[in-house]
Amino acid sequence: MTIPKIPIGSWVESVEGWFDTNFGPVLDAIKFVVGGTVNGLAELLNFFHPLIVILVFSIVAYLIGRWRIAVFTLLGLLLVLNLGYWEHTMQTLSLVLIASFISIGLGVPIGILCARSMKxxxxxxxxxxxxxxxxxxxxLLPAIAFxxxxxxxxxxxxxxxxxxPTIRLTNLGIRQVPEDLVEAADAFGSTPMQKLFKLQLPLAVPTIMAGINQTIMLSLSMVVIxxxxxAQGVGTDVLRAVNQVKTGVGFEAGLAVVVLAIILDRMTQNLVKKSKRG
Incomplete structure (x- = not known):
């Protein structure tokens, strides 16, 4: 006796078709806003001379972290410029930043709600x-379909x-706030919003920032896929090098991704350290 196959694939495709039919205008609006934002940011970064952008990034790295990070940012971005991947690297940076902002904007509130409700x-x-x-x-399949x-x-x-990571670590950070402090806030008559913004979130900032760091790194890891x-960017150069079996070109493009990853990682890590000291 043959057991009938559960039509999970058909169910998923039905849901996808229903969603596309009933929310078509919403998806078009999202596509317009997100696409325009990413492309606009990429054009803005490529509008200014690369040396100006490199100098700005180096100053920001110095203000956030230490002089070593600023020096690495300066030398790393100059290397990217020298290799000829500046424009594509800025396109990749735009995609990563917008994806990270959306993830953070959705993830932090969801994490807060999870911390407030076990269900x-x-x-x-x-x-x-x-x-x-x-x-x-x-x-990629539902992404292309929508x-x-x-x-x-x-x-x-x-x-x-x-x-x-943002959802998990936001939830974890708030739940790790000592119970005696929460009870003290309740004893003084704090409202739930006052308790959240004046006690729980400030103490949870280091953990939340660690989640944001992981979110940015995971967004960057998706550039080739x-x-x-x-999606334009350095990932296109890596993919083309793989298809054409050009090891040298692939290494150069991959090096641009590595430089960008190290800069973003070190900056966010230093924000985590500053939030812990604060």
């Missing part, structure tokens, strides 16, 4: 497990892949 946490946790274990290539090809499905896939669906 919601029990619902969200399996979803996050699913998002983190599902192969990243699978995210937004066609281009930079927007790349942002969409990056958000799904990168948002779990996103290039497979038309």
């Amino acid at each position: 919601l946490q029990n619902v969200v946790t399996p979803v996050l497990d699913f998002m983190q274990t599902m192969p990243a290539f699978v995210y 937004f066609s090809i281009g930079v927007v499905p790349g942002v969409f896939a990056s958000v799904i892949f990168a948002i779990p 996103s290039s497979m669906i038309g």
Whole structure:
């Protein structure tokens, strides 16, 4: 006796078709806003002379971190410029920043709600497990179905892949606030909003920033995969080098990604350290 196959694939495609039919205008609006924002930021970064942008980034790195990070930012971005990947690196940076901002903007409130409700946490946790274990290539299918090809499905896939750490660590950071401090706030008559913004969030900032750091790194790790669906950037150069078996070109493009990753990682890590000292 043959056991009938459960038509999970058909169910997923039905849901996808229903969503596309009923929320078409919303998806078009999202595509317009997100695509315009990413492309606008990339054009802004490429509008100014690269040396000016490099100098600004180096100053920001110095203000956030230490002089060593500023020196690495200066030398690293000059290397990217010398290798000829400046424009594509700025496109990649734009995609990563917008995907990270969306992930943070959605992830922090969801994490706060999970910290306030155990029932919601029990619902969200399996979803996050699913998002983190599902192969990243699978995210490209609904992204293409909803937004066609281009930079927007790349942002969409990056958000799904990168948002779990922000949600998890925001939830964890708030739950780790000592109970005696929470009880003291309640004893003094603090409202839930006062307790959240004046006690729990300030104490949870270091943990939340650690989640944001991981979100940015995961967004950056999606650049090559996103290039497979038309997202422009350094990932396109890496993918082209793989298809043409050009090891040298692939190494150079990969080096540009590494430089960008180290700069973003060190900056966010220093923000975490400053928040802990604060």
